[in-house]
Amino acid sequence: MSINLGLSHLRAVVGVADAGSFTAAAAHLHVVQSSLSRTVADAERRLQIRLFVRTTRSVELTVEGREVVEVARHMLEEFDSGLRHVTGYLDGSRGTLTIAALPALAATLLPGLLSSYRSTRPDVTVRVLDMLSTEILHHVLAGSVDIAVTGSPSPHPDLVVQPVATDSFFCAAPVDHRFARSERVTWSDLAGEAFIAFDPATTSVRLVVDRAILEAGIGLGPVLEARTVGAVAGLTAAGLGVTVVPGFVLPMIEFAGLRHILLEPEVQRSICIVRHRRRPLSPTVQGFLDTVRTAATSEGPLPAGASWHVTPPTYGGLENV
């Protein structure tokens, strides 16, 4: 005989737990305080347990309350994400496609793909949200985007990942730098070099670069950090150091007149399409995936150092996106 709790009970309990106050939670949930008070009391009555200890001045979770809230929060997240998956899918059926992508990919890889896609489905409204890689995965999991295009995503049981391209890392240096005249540059050559790095909090590139530096067993010279591609390119062009960027970023730093040299040993990241395992594939999404596959097999143009990951013609064994 399971206890009958509704969604409103869960939202009320989690809301109060998060806000730490009935009044604040009520405002946040767009109901009046009295209603919320009743709903929480009702939940406690149904569970036959006290979830909060209230004094007239403060609200605190009980031990049991803390556990219940954790489970309830997960239930609500699952419910809401399910709802978003459904509405997103239905929007897709009505002609909307929402894609999350890394800024560099949104600027270089996506335009060509979307141009091809537009020619096959001119009626579809496409939204591109450029954001950081961790944010991207959250959006896919939460169901607020149809698919995502990102680099080497961390595995997750609810995510289906399909590599579509690989992207090599280059050293970019000002034209008067000694690297600009050399035929080849290795990671070890970066030892002691003044370096312009991406902000680790905002770009996933930094992670890969740090790791490669670590594996080369060297130390950099003075490091200068910047958040945007433009700033990094500008600082590099000004002679403040060299930098390392993936191939898909090269077109975006062209303006600065830098020279780029493939770093050896070659370090690659894979560019992947990520979608939620349980999100139904709407016609618009399916169409986009078809476009990507066509582009990959026909080897459409890509920036230097990047290449399509050609999907085998038969999908046996491989998870079909």
Next chain:
Amino acid sequence: MSINLGLSHLRAVVGVADAGSFTAAAAHLHVVQSSLSRTVADAERRLQIRLFVRTTRSVELTVEGREVVEVARHMLEEFDSGLRHVTGYLDGSRGTLTIAALPALAATLLPGLLSSYRSTRPDVTVRVLDMLSTEILHHVLAGSVDIAVTGSPSPHPDLVVQPVATDSFFCAAPVDHRFARSERVTWSDLAGEAFIAFDPATTSVRLVVDRAILEAGIGLGPVLEARTVGAVAGLTAAGLGVTVVPGFVLPMIEFAGLRHILLEPEVQRSICIVRHRRRPLSPTVQGFLDTVRTAATSEGPLPAGASWHVTPPTYGGLENV
């Protein structure tokens, strides 16, 4: 602007999809048909999409309906299991402990543990549900049991698995069989032997045995299948063949007066405690886990071929149950 669907809508839609009929689904959901008809229509109105094509004689899912139902089903499963986790946890706080276990473990391993547990918490009501290994994991995932004791469970992201013991496999033979006089028996020795096997549909032991036989690269003689330990032991004692059982089953076949010999190379299965990652640990569950740890470290008595998996005193790196 997300669409506002309630649990009742989801239950109605999934119910109709499963029953294939409004009337049947209404009966199953304990509402009248008219109410269900309205609820589904309301869900379709809110989603602005047709989920079912109805003739007056049949109901069929649309393409979109099929996708929506799949997501909705998952949402309901998640919701209901969350509810069961909460109520199960609260029951635990009130003094109830529900354990799922393989029949052999419920008969041999659990009694001693529960006896110790009873001495520390005499007020707790303990329920033991013995069932097959696949069923066991379903119950843990669905939240209908606190924990489970089973052998080598398949990994699952929502399951926390803690090995507590290992169990070796023995060949059991009638006293007048040649194996009964031999010092050692290898898996290869089983080649061509008449064999009493467990029904593969009802016991997980069969899987392990089949695999070991396969790896030994031999074929058995005539195979006789039975479903219960008693039947297997009886058939073996009657001279109809030899059998292979794990150590925890040995006490249960003692009555038949069989001889058992450790099979070489030694094949083991690990006996594990399994719990749901998000299920809060009630005092009763925590107490039982403490009892198990105490029994393991004090090396309490076990059947032949079985040994405790002593948990390292520090839990660094290991997932603490």
Next chain:
DNA sequence: CAGATTGATGCTCACACCGCATCAAGGTAT
């Protein structure tokens, strides 16, 4: 063609939920 069964619809009613007003209790400020 008559009867049975299907899902949809008009009607009524009950209950849950919401908002407003108010209260008691416990902090805060002068």
Next chain:
DNA sequence: ATACCTTGATGCGGTGTGAGCATCAATCTG
């Protein structure tokens, strides 16, 4: 110390959702 403010709880009235009952049109069956 006392007046004031903020907190959560509660009495009350209104409303909307959802349930059940009765019935209908459409269709299948014999």
